Amino acid sequence: MNVNTVLLTLYVLIWPVLVAGTLTVIVRAFLTEWLAARREGRSII
Numbered sequence: 001m002n003v004n005t006v007l008l009t010l011y012v013l014i015w016p017v018l019v020a021g022t023l024t025v026i027v028r029a030f031l032t033e034w035l036a037a038r039r040e041g042r043s044i045i
Contacts, residue, residue, distance in 0.1 A: 037044040 034044050
């Protein structure tokens with residue numbers, strides 16, 4: 001197997017991992033804020 005093929009494969013496969021990590025951070029932050037707003041009885045908007 002060629003080194004360029006391996007590097008291109010890793011480059012293509014890393015994007016779903018980066019997107020999933022970013023989405024996880026955003027969703028966790030949203031849920032934290034949403035739960036805090038519900039506890040305080042206020043709207044999140």
